[in-house]
Amino acid sequence: MTASQPDPMLGRLIDGRYQVRSRIARGGMATVYLATDLRLERRVAIKVMHGHLADDAQFKNRFVQEARSAARLAHPNVVSVFDQGQDADMAYLVMEYLPGITLRDLLRDYGRLTPEQTIDITDAVLSGLAAAHRAGIVHRDLKPENVLLADDGRIKIGDFGLARAVTNSTGTGQALLGTIAYLSPELVTRGVADARSDIYALGIMMFEMLTGEQPFKGEQPMQVAYQHANDAVPRPSRLNPEVPPQLDDLVLWATAKDPAARPADAGVMLDRLLQVERELHTPGSDTGPQPTLVLAGGGFEASDSDTQLIGPAAQVRPEASATDAVAALAKTAHGRQSRGWWLLALVLVLAAVAGGTGWYFGGGPGSQVTVPTVNGVALDAAKTALTKAGFKVATDEVYTSSVPAGSVVSSTPAQGTKATNGSTVKLHVSKGRQPITIPPLAGLSKAQAQKAITGAGALVGTVDEQFVSDVPKDTVVSAAQAEGDKADLSKGGGYFKGLKVNLVVSLGAVPDVTGKAEPDAQAALSAVGLKSTEGKKDYSDSVPKGAVLSQAPQNQGPVRVGDTIVLDISLGPAPVAVPNVVGETWDKAKKDLTDAGFKVSYPATVGPIPVDQFPSAFKVTATDPAASTMQPKGSTVTVSLSFGG
Secondary structure, three states: OOOOOOOOOOOOEEOOOEEEEEEEEEOOOEEEEEEEEOOOOEEEEEEEEOHHHOOOHHHHHHHHHHHHHHHOOOOOOEOOEEEEEEEOOEEEEEEEOOOEEEHHHHHHHHOOOOHHHHHHHHHHHHHHHHHHHHOOEEOOOOOHHHEEEEOOOOEEEOOOOOOEEHHHOOOOOOOOOOOHHHOOHHHHHOOOOOHHHHHHHHHHHHHHHHHOOOOOOOOOHHHHHHHHHHOOOOOHHHOOOOOOHHHHHHHHHHOOOOHHHOOOOHHHHHHHHHHHHHHHOOOOOOOOOOOOEEEOOOOOOOOOOOOEEEOOOOOOOHHHHHHHHHHHHHHHHHHHHHHOHHHHHHHHHHHHHHHHHHHHHHOOOOOEEEOOOOOOOEHHHHHHHHHHOOOEEEEEEEOOOOOOOOEEEEEEOOOOOEEEOOOEEEEEEEOOOOEEEEOOOOOOEHHHHHHHHHHOOOEEEEEEEEEOOOOOOOEEEEEEEOOOOOOEOOOOEEEEOOOEEEEEEEOOOOOOOOOOEHHHHHHHHHOOOOEEEEEEEEOOOOOOOOEEEEEEEOOOOOEOOOOEEEEEEEOOOOEEEOOOOOOOEHHHHHHHHHHOOOEEEOOOEEOOEEOOOOHHHEEEEEEEOOOOOEEEOOOEEEEEEEEOO
């Protein structure tokens, strides 16, 4: 899409609910947009399959599989999937929106990461991956692009588009999927994957985080794939000497060419990672990241929130640190000897302070209390529950269509979270549905009416298309409330935000096929989606035989696509009896036959005498067909004549 061609998705309303705001990212299978869920009034990320893949059943199945796989996982380190559907020919899925960057962006900006940062990110990824593996799901496409780092510090795995159930992880014979740089040897050589294939991809990611580059490189993808299948991943410390041996070993364990030599799943590897983390932060460990200097924010002890980590750039020499530590300990010992009883008194005071602090934050006013569950509860009951839990209560009112008026919609802080004892919890109380005004809709085009409905804050309900003779095609005939008293909204009127409006849209008039030959009439009706059936047959002096005499819907009520039109067919003119004109003079016989609707054939002369000059001198001796024979009007009767009778 060039700059001169704006994205047609921007501003589009998907499925009458999701308003597209901006584009976030574009991939090989889909594009991700920032959208607003008009029903729940929240920002979401909506992933829309590329149009050229919509007819490919395999890709569509993979796309739906992503929603099903992720929806089965409820974990803080896995991107939540809210919804999945089809709007016209467009498949989409709706996910939680996480403002931030990907791990790929972080590596692009900073190159390699510190061991501590690598451990933090790997911990989060393994936690989410372990939940997937426990649920029997293999991700199959783990890479830095699919690790999301939110602005609020959360780390989540996304894009389960290649996920498969573990029991179905055999090869398919298709081209290998996923990014070649993170494919396990068994995926490259045999096209099969299980939980250990995800572990291999994570090991490659750890190598990249610790060194700033991937272990295998090549100008062509097949060169990289060949190395995955045949070469061992080197130790990260060969490229970055600051990598501790424990992380070296963890990377080599995760990237073993034989799947049986790797961790069985993410849960097993997570246990080992946590053990490595404890080892690296054990005081006196000579294998930990020694060059990291910890500066406390003041006081006797430094909490996690007070601590600042100055990474390898500080390069504090272990020898100097040990010397300084010995000197500090000697000075402390000397101070203790000189102060004597004062030190004991100080310790007792500090113990008392610690005890008082423990009471204050443990059971006193500074303690942390869980906010009770009050969503959906009547206001008075919610106030009582919060007061009993030790909170003060404030309220405000909000419109919502999902909670009855007078009940709690939500609270700040949210229910289930911790808050300080005695602090104030604000209850957001439902005012019921928000009143809105729907503009007149009858006479608008279908697209204009849908835009007017969503613009007013309502949702588009059913769109019933009907054939209406006096309303142009694609024009709204009528509109009505989908809920409540179903009042007519054709001329607009009051309604409520978030509720649906049903539309009736004209398909134009049913084609008039009277007078057409029956096959032509059937084709004309079929072209607009209508069926036809033959009705009664009747004679007609004005409609040719086999043509449509009249048409009418088979059933009463509006005519819709797929309905049947009954066609009455002409049999042509009705037959009449040939008059008995034998013995009549020719002039009288001719008049009687013509008046009966027949054409007449007769000889020009009888002998040498012209018939037309002396019509009354000739008499009819016979007719063909004979008298009283039933014949169609307009057919010819041949007359035999004699002169003078």
